Amino acid sequence: MQGKSWSKYLLSLPPMAYLLIFFAAPTLIMLFASFRYPGEYGGLAPWYVHENGRLTFDLTLENWQRLLCTDIYLRLFVKSIGYAVAATLICMVMGYPLALMIARSSRKSRDLLLLLVILPFWSNFLVRIYAWMIIFSPVGALTRMLNGVLALFGAGPITLMYSPTAMLVCLVYVHLPFMVLPLYANLEKHDLDLLDAAQDLGAGKWRRFWLITWPLSLSGVTAGSILVFIPVLGMFAIPDLLGGTDGIMIGNVIKQQFMESRDWPFGSVLSMVLTVTAVAVVLLGSRLGQRR
Amino acid sequence: MEITELLEIVTVSRHFDAFVALDKVSLHIEAGEFFTLLGPSGCGKTTLLRLIAGFDQPDGGDILLDGKSILAAPPERRPLHTIFQNYALFPHMTVAENIAFPLRMAGIAKKEIQARVAKALEDVRLPDKASHYPDALSGGQKQRIAIARALVNRPRLLLLDEPLSALDAKLREQMQIELINLQKDIGITFVYVTHDQGEALALSHRIAVMDSGKIVQVDVPERLYGFPNSRFVADFIGKCNLLAGRVREQHGDSVIVELDGLGPVHVCRSEAKFAAGSRCALTLRLEKIRIAAAIVNPTDDESHFTGHVHDLLYLGDVTVYIVTLANGLLLEALLANSASGRTNFFEVGDQVEVAWSCDAGHLVLD
Numbered sequence: 265m266q267g268k269s270w271s272k273y274l275l276s277l278p279p280m281a282y283l284l285i286f287f288a289a290p291t292l293i294m295l296f297a298s299f300r301y302p303g304e305y306g307g308l309a310p311w312y313v314h315e316n317g318r319l320t321f322d323l324t325l326e327n328w329q330r331l332l333c334t335d336i337y338l339r340l341f342v343k344s345i346g347y348a349v350a351a352t353l354i355c356m357v358m359g360y361p362l363a364l365m366i367a368r369s370s371r372k373s374r375d376l377l378l379l380l381v382i383l384p385f386w387s388n389f390l391v392r393i394y395a396w397m398i399i400f401s402p403v404g405a406l407t408r409m410l411n412g413v414l415a416l417f418g419a420g421p422i423t424l425m426y427s428p429t430a431m432l433v434c435l436v437y438v439h440l441p442f443m444v445l446p447l448y449a450n451l452e453k454h455d456l457d458l459l460d461a462a463q464d465l466g467a468g469k470w471r472r473f474w475l476i477t478w479p480l481s482l483s484g485v486t487a488g489s490i491l492v493f494i495p496v497l498g499m500f501a502i503p504d505l506l507g508g509t510d511g512i513m514i515g516n517v518i519k520q521q522f523m524e525s526r527d528w529p530f531g532s533v534l535s536m537v538l539t540v541t542a543v544a545v546v547l548l549g550s551r552l553g554q555r556r
Numbered sequence: 557m558e559i560t561e562l563l564e565i566v567t568v569s570r571h572f573d574a575f576v577a578l579d580k581v582s583l584h585i586e587a588g589e590f591f592t593l594l595g596p597s598g599c600g601k602t603t604l605l606r607l608i609a610g611f612d613q614p615d616g617g618d619i620l621l622d623g624k625s626i627l628a629a630p631p632e633r634r635p636l637h638t639i640f641q642n643y644a645l646f647p648h649m650t651v652a653e654n655i656a657f658p659l660r661m662a663g664i665a666k667k668e669i670q671a672r673v674a675k676a677l678e679d680v681r682l683p684d685k686a687s688h689y690p691d692a693l694s695g696g697q698k699q700r701i702a703i704a705r706a707l708v709n710r711p712r713l714l715l716l717d718e719p720l721s722a723l724d725a726k727l728r729e730q731m732q733i734e735l736i737n738l739q740k741d742i743g744i745t746f747v748y749v750t751h752d753q754g755e756a757l758a759l760s761h762r763i764a765v766m767d768s769g770k771i772v773q774v775d776v777p778e779r780l781y782g783f784p785n786s787r788f789v790a791d792f793i794g795k796c797n798l799l800a801g802r803v804r805e806q807h808g809d810s811v812i813v814e815l816d817g818l819g820p821v822h823v824c825r826s827e828a829k830f831a832a833g834s835r836c837a838l839t840l841r842l843e844k845i846r847i848a849a850a851i852v853n854p855t856d857d858e859s860h861f862t863g864h865v866h867d868l869l870y871l872g873d874v875t876v877y878i879v880t881l882a883n884g885l886l887l888e889a890l891l892a893n894s895a896s897g898r899t900n901f902f903e904v905g906d907q908v909e910v911a912w913s914c915d916a917g918h919l920v921l922d
Contacts (some may be wrong), residue, residue, distance in 0.1 A: 460611055461644035463631045465705070466661030475657075479648045 291539065298532035299323045306526030327529045337517070337534065341541070344514040347428075348496040351435040355443040355492045356485065358436070363447035363484075364477070367454070374452075381444050389438065393505050396434045400424040400506070426508025434502050439495065443488035450484025451477070486549045493549075494542045514538060561623075562587040562745050563608070563713060568617035570603055570769075577603040579769040580617065585747060590739050592748045594756040595766035596792070601749045604766075605715050608747065609638045621712065632661070636713035637706035641721060643698045645690035651701050652677070652686040658709045676704040696727050700734075707742065716748045720755065732758055753793045757781065765789050781841075783827065786920050790839035797840040797887055800922060803830040811919060813838060817883035821859040824914035828921075835922040844916035845889035847877055849902075851909045860911045863887065865902045877902060879910055 301309040301324060313322050331337050366377045384392060399406050402423055411421040424430050454477065462472045500515035507513070514534060521531030563585040570578040578600045585591045593601040606612040608619060610631035618625050626634055637658070645654050652673050659669045677683045680700040690698060699719060706714055720728045720735075736759060739746050750756050756763050757777040764774045765788075773785045784790035787798060801815035811823045811830060815838065823838065830836060846858075854860050866886060867878040874890045881887055889910055891901055902908055 455642070455644070457640050457642060457644040458646060460631075461638070461640055462646070462657070463611075464609060464638045465658040466632045466709075467657075468632055471661065476646060 294532045294535055297529055298327055298536055299325070300529050301326075302527045302529050306528070308528055327533045330530060331533050331537070337514075340512070340514045340517060341537065344497055345541070347431070347435065347499075347513060348493045350432060351439060351496045352443075352489050352492045354432065354436045355440050356489065359440055359443035359447055359488065360481075360485075363444045363451055366444075366448050367451035378445075378448065381441050381448075384437075384441065390501065392438065393434060393502060396430070396437065397425070397505060400430050426506065426511065428507075428511065430506045431502055431511050434506050435496050435499065438502070439492040442491040442495075446487035446491060447481065447484045450481050450487075454480055482552070486552060490546050490549050493545055497542060497545075498538055560586045562589075562621065563747070564620040564623070565604070565608075566618045566620065568604070568607060568614045568619060570600075570607065570612065570614050576769045578607070578614070581766075581769070581771055582617075583764060583771065583774065585745060587745055588743050590736070590746045590748065590759060590761045592750060592756045592760035592763045593766060594750060594753060594763050594792075597751055598768075599766040600769040601751075601766050602717060605638070605717055605747065605749050608713075609636065609715055610634050635711055636715060637711045638715040638717060639702050639706055639719045641718045643690075643702040643719075643722075645698055645702060645705070647690055650687050650689055651682070651693070654690065654701060655705045655708050657705065662709055664709075672708055676708045679707075680704045695723050696731060699723065699731060703738070707744065711744065713745045713747060716746060718750055719748075721750075721752075728755075735759060757793070765792060767792075783918055784839060784920060787837050787839075787922060790837075790918070790920060795842050795888065797838075797842065797845070799838040799840065799885070799887075799917075801836055801838060803832055803834050803836050803919075805832055806830055810914075813919065817885055818861065818881065821917075822857065822914045823917055823919050824857070826919050828919065830919065830921070836919050837922045838917045838919055840887075840912060840917045842876065842888050842890045844912055845887065846911045847879070847889040847891060847902075847908055848911075849906070849908060851911045854911060855913070857914045858911045859914070860909065861887075862907065862909050865904050865906045865908055868902070868904060875901070877908070879908055881910075 296311075297308055300311050301322065303309045309322065311322055312319055362381075366374055366381070369377060398404055401407065402425060407422075407424050410424070414420070414422065458476055458480075459472050462476050467475060498515045498518075499513060500519045503511045503513045503516050507516075515538075518531050518534045518538065521527045521534065525531075561584050563583075565581060565583040565585075567580045567582055568578055569576070569580050581600070581604060593604060595601050603612065607614050610626070610629065613627065619627055621635070646657065649657070655673045655676050656669050659672060664672075673686070674683070677686055680703060682697060682700055682704075685693065685697065685701070690701070693701065702719070720731050723731060732755065735746075748756075748759060757780075760777055762774060762776055763780055765772045765780065767788055773780060773789050775783075780789065780793050784793060784796075790796045790798060799815050799818070801813045801818075801821075804812045804814050804820060806812075806826070806829065809824060809826050811826045812820050813823055813836060814820050821838070851858075851860060861881050863879040863881040865877055866880040869876040869878075870893075872893070874892050876888055876890045879887045879889060887910060895901075
């Protein structure tokens, strides 16, 4: 028995080591960096100095103060959370019926439908966003058709590109499978006799859904929501390409701090806040999902 | 004529592509009856139950409850409930919430729901389980909660789909007794589906034996066992010897049958009329055959043969002896192991005599 449990630890050693080196350690490094000064040419300044033969720490709370002394970052966080919540809700409203339909269809067609759900993964993420840029472009067929129809009613032309709508459409498009797959995995396991029993005991269509199917699928809803919410919260590629000037999210600012402003400490501060927000959401979500 | 018929099934058919699940089935089920649909798997009994519950629609025929067709009503609006094979308790609701479900659906006031749920839990003797979740219950407890849930708003009819099949043998017998008493106490009509003939005999007031989408015989348990109307029923209900033969002559209820390889035997108290020369089978229950080293005082009414013990099955309370008769025919007979200190009366190879009286067997057309 002892040898067995020992080998169990041995087996989990590589993934543990991997997470330790590539997740825990960098997070701690980031946390530490958020208290340091930026280097003169980017990067980080040394965190200690020799002064009069004495070693003194050169750490600061300035980066954190900078976060709090203006509301611009708070507003960016709120806006990003808003996008993430909106994308998650839209994915749920669109993904739930889809997942339910796949879970209730015949075993044969189920495989095909699932394949169709994951089919977009076969092409590159950026390529798919560029595709949306073409669709939304002012000279694209969609915009021209839309404006043509609007002109019939005397309404002025609109632009789709570089709008919150375009961003949301793309965010939902990219993340929908992450909602559908865990929901499907949950719904597919449901015992259909329970629905028959509920109907037999007097429950109509809607009550069968809200009293049986929905509460039993909450763990799938939670899993899907977390899988959509977190990547959307930190997203920068879609706002970069489709968001325009008003469309930036917190991910863009973090990227900016590291790449353009070369202010690693402040980038670390924003990253830490983002990480904590994400962890808080996951904890809250799993708490909700566990409830009976 | 006073109408006591609760449920009337009129020439109901159901096809699944080329497969005929139900072929013009007609049945009358009376109020207060414990009625069983019995048959091997695939005979159509569960299909019929689902049609009554409303989960499926017949291709032809009608189903009447209290004289009115219920086919147009969806399951949620039929005044009847089903006990599912796996109980189908809602896993995310407590026992009390499960039992309250049909009352909630009926829009009954919260206060009354509480009182009736408490009463229902008392009735199934599980009052302390109200706040438990179903997965914390044993099989027998789940069963009782399922019954409590289905009966709490007093349906006109309770449909039970092999409800005891998931329980072990001991518990099953105990639940059978509970079901009988429950049905007697509340007086709600039960329609029970099972493939277990022993269960059907033990529980039912009347049984419909089904085969290949048809009803073969509807009768009380004693008559089904004693007077099966076909080879199928005789073979399906209880253990039975089936001896093939040809009818030689019939005088009133007395028939002379030429059994293949055994010669003529006398069958008395035959209810059916048989044309001379028609093929038939004599059904002989194991316990109705006398078996002895030498039959003492054989009567004129008895048929009487000599054979050897070919095999024996010691079952504890009884031993089944498989006897080879002179022509190689195998006949099963049983003896109760009632004598103290002995296990078997005969051993394999022993010469024995078998006999049965003329009213022991029952003739069916082959």
